[in-house]
Amino acid sequence: MTSSSIRRATPASYAIVFVLALVALGPILVMLTTSLKLKTQIFGEGASFFFMPTLQNYDAVLSDGQNVRYLTNSLIVACVSTILTLGFGCTAAYAIVRFRFLGRDVASTATLLMRMVPPAVLTVPVFTIWTYQYGLNNTLTGVILVYTGLNLPFVIWILQSFLVQVPRQLEEAARMDGANPYQIFFMVVLPLIKPGLAAAAIFTFRIAWNEFILGLVLTNRFTRTMPVKVSLFINEHNIEWGQIMAVGALIAIPPLVFTFMASRQIITGMTAGAVKG
Amino acid sequence: MQLSDGFEGKLMPAGATAGAAVPTPLRGTAKYLPLRKALNRAAPYVFIAPAAIITTLALAYPMLQSVWLSFRDWSLGTPLGQSRFVGLANYEWLLHDPNFWASAAVTLTFAFAVVVVEVLLGVMLAILLDRELRFVSLFRTIFILPMMVAPIVVGLVWRYMYNEQFGTFAHLLKALGFAPVPWLSSPKLALISVIIADVWQWTPFIFILSLAALQSLPASALEAARIDGATHWQMVWHIKVPLMMPVIAVAALLRLIDAFKVLEVIYILTEGGPGLSTEIMSLHIYKTAFVSQQLGQAAALSNMLLLIVLALTVIFAALTAVRQRREKLAAARR
Incomplete structure (x- = not known):
C-alpha cells in the first residue's frame, strides 16, 4: 500500500x-x-x-479457602487443557495442511463444523456421558477433557492459516537431507509457527479459563472453577458487590495481562482466519 | 491418493506436478528399514490421531448421544436406565410449546440485532479511522480488552452498572437530571440492555477485522480511482466497501454463529427474565435440563439449536469456498 x-x-x-x-x-x-x-x-x-x-475485598475473597481452591482449580484446568490442546492441535493442523491421506477431507470439514458447536448444546449429553459412562463427573479430568475437545477445532483452525505460510521448500530441503516427517515437523516447521502457537495458546487459555456452563454442569463444590463460583455468588440476596468485583477482577486479570503481552499475536490470530480466507 | 504411496508421494505437491519432480535416486527404499518406512508412511495418521480421539470422545460422541437422548423421556435424578423411548414426542412437545417459540424469537432477535449493530458500527469506525494514527497498536490493544474478559465477568460488571439504585448509569442519569431507567427489570428494555452489553464486548472484533481488510486492499485499485479523480467518499463507497465485502461477510457470519452461543452474560444479567423476555435458546436448554430436569426435551432443544448453527456454518463454508475460487481465478489472471 x-x-x-x-x-x-x-x-x-x-x-x-x-x-x-x-x-x-x-x-x-x-x-x-x-x-x-x-x-x-x-x-x-x-x-x-x-x-x-x-484491598479489603481482595483480602476477604482470598482468605476464604474455598475461593483459593476454586482459583487453583481454574488454573489447573486452563493450563492443562491449553497444553493438551496445543500439542494435539498443532500436529493435527499440520496433517490437514500438508498431507493427503484417507479422511483428510472429513477431518477438515469436521474441524469447521465442530468449531461452531455452542457449548450449551453439549451440556445434556456431556453431563450424561461423563456421569453414566466415563465416570468423570465432578472431576477436574472430566472438565479438562471437554475443554480440550471444545478448543481443538478452534486451535486447528487458527494454526492452519499459519502452517500454510511455511515455505514448502524448507520441508523439501530437510527431506533431502534425510529427515523423516516427524523430524521435519518438530525441528523445522514447529519453530517457524511460534507466533501462531502463541496466538492459539492465548485463545485456548482464555476459553478454558473463562468457560462457565460446562463447568457448572460437570463440577461439585470441590472441583468448581472460579466462574462457576461467581455465578452462585450473584444469586444470593445480599450481594457483596465489592467482593464480587474483586473476584471478577481476579478472573479478568490473567487474560488481560496476556493481551498486553501479546496483542500482536492475538490480532494476527483473529484476522488469520477471516481476512486471508 | 492411495495409501501405498510412500511419504514422498504424500506430501502435497507444491505445484501440480512437483510430486513427480522428486529426484528418483532419493526414492531408493533400500536405506529405510521396513518399520521405519511404515512409521513414516503412517505420519499423517499419527499426527492426527490424538486430536481425532479427543474430539470423538468429547464432541462427536456426545452429539450422537444427544440425538439418542432426544428420543427418550428421562428426568434428572432418575437413573438413565429408567428412561424410556418416546419416539418424536419430545420434538412434538417442543413445537407446541409457546416457551420454545418465545425463546426462538428472542434468540433470533438478539443474534440479528447484535450482528447488524456491531457490523454497522465496526465498519463505520474502521472507515473513519483508516488513517495514519499514532499509538495505533496501543489503541488496538485497548479495543481487544473487552473480548478477553470472561463473559461471566462481563455479565457481573454490566449488572452492576445497570443497577437502578447505585449503578453507574443510575448515577449518571441522576446527575443529568433524568428519571431512573429500569434497564433489566422492564421486559421491554431488558433485551436491549443485554444487546448493549454484547455490542460493547464484540464490536471491536468487527472493527479490527475491517481495519485489517481496509489496510490490505490492493493499492492499484485505489490508485486507479484516484487518478480518475474520485473523491474520498466515492472511493470509500464504490471501491473500499465492495472490496471489503468478503471480509465483512465472513466476520458477520462468525459473529452470528457466536451470537447463538451466548449464554453467560444473559444468565448473570437477567437469568432470562423478566418473564421470558431474554431467555435465549442456550439458556432455555440449560433451564429445561437442570431446572425443569427434563433431559430428553433439553436434548431435543439442543438439536434444534445445533441445526440452526449447522445451517449457518454451511453458508459460511460455501462463502469461503466461493472466495477462495475467486482468488485463485484472480491469481491465475495475473
Whole structure:
C-alpha cells in the first residue's frame, strides 16, 4: 500500500479514538474501582471517583479457602487443557495442511463444523456421558477433557492459516537431507509457527479459563472453577458487590495481562482466519 | 491418493506436478528399514490421531448421544436406565410449546440485532479511522480488552452498572437530571440492555477485522480511482466497501454463529427474565435440563439449536469456498 493513500489523522480522529478507548475501558475500570471500595462507598450517594482504595475485598475473597481452591482449580484446568490442546492441535493442523491421506477431507470439514458447536448444546449429553459412562463427573479430568475437545477445532483452525505460510521448500530441503516427517515437523516447521502457537495458546487459555456452563454442569463444590463460583455468588440476596468485583477482577486479570503481552499475536490470530480466507 | 504411496508421494505437491519432480535416486527404499518406512508412511495418521480421539470422545460422541437422548423421556435424578423411548414426542412437545417459540424469537432477535449493530458500527469506525494514527497498536490493544474478559465477568460488571439504585448509569442519569431507567427489570428494555452489553464486548472484533481488510486492499485499485479523480467518499463507497465485502461477510457470519452461543452474560444479567423476555435458546436448554430436569426435551432443544448453527456454518463454508475460487481465478489472471 502506498503511503499517499492513507490519509493523515486529524485531531477529530484522535478524539474519536480516545472516546472509543474510554468506552472500551469504562466497564473494566468500573469493576476495578468498585473492587477497591468499601460497602458504604459503593452504596453511597453519587458516583465517587475520589475515594481511598482498600484491598479489603481482595483480602476477604482470598482468605476464604474455598475461593483459593476454586482459583487453583481454574488454573489447573486452563493450563492443562491449553497444553493438551496445543500439542494435539498443532500436529493435527499440520496433517490437514500438508498431507493427503484417507479422511483428510472429513477431518477438515469436521474441524469447521465442530468449531461452531455452542457449548450449551453439549451440556445434556456431556453431563450424561461423563456421569453414566466415563465416570468423570465432578472431576477436574472430566472438565479438562471437554475443554480440550471444545478448543481443538478452534486451535486447528487458527494454526492452519499459519502452517500454510511455511515455505514448502524448507520441508523439501530437510527431506533431502534425510529427515523423516516427524523430524521435519518438530525441528523445522514447529519453530517457524511460534507466533501462531502463541496466538492459539492465548485463545485456548482464555476459553478454558473463562468457560462457565460446562463447568457448572460437570463440577461439585470441590472441583468448581472460579466462574462457576461467581455465578452462585450473584444469586444470593445480599450481594457483596465489592467482593464480587474483586473476584471478577481476579478472573479478568490473567487474560488481560496476556493481551498486553501479546496483542500482536492475538490480532494476527483473529484476522488469520477471516481476512486471508 | 492411495495409501501405498510412500511419504514422498504424500506430501502435497507444491505445484501440480512437483510430486513427480522428486529426484528418483532419493526414492531408493533400500536405506529405510521396513518399520521405519511404515512409521513414516503412517505420519499423517499419527499426527492426527490424538486430536481425532479427543474430539470423538468429547464432541462427536456426545452429539450422537444427544440425538439418542432426544428420543427418550428421562428426568434428572432418575437413573438413565429408567428412561424410556418416546419416539418424536419430545420434538412434538417442543413445537407446541409457546416457551420454545418465545425463546426462538428472542434468540433470533438478539443474534440479528447484535450482528447488524456491531457490523454497522465496526465498519463505520474502521472507515473513519483508516488513517495514519499514532499509538495505533496501543489503541488496538485497548479495543481487544473487552473480548478477553470472561463473559461471566462481563455479565457481573454490566449488572452492576445497570443497577437502578447505585449503578453507574443510575448515577449518571441522576446527575443529568433524568428519571431512573429500569434497564433489566422492564421486559421491554431488558433485551436491549443485554444487546448493549454484547455490542460493547464484540464490536471491536468487527472493527479490527475491517481495519485489517481496509489496510490490505490492493493499492492499484485505489490508485486507479484516484487518478480518475474520485473523491474520498466515492472511493470509500464504490471501491473500499465492495472490496471489503468478503471480509465483512465472513466476520458477520462468525459473529452470528457466536451470537447463538451466548449464554453467560444473559444468565448473570437477567437469568432470562423478566418473564421470558431474554431467555435465549442456550439458556432455555440449560433451564429445561437442570431446572425443569427434563433431559430428553433439553436434548431435543439442543438439536434444534445445533441445526440452526449447522445451517449457518454451511453458508459460511460455501462463502469461503466461493472466495477462495475467486482468488485463485484472480491469481491465475495475473
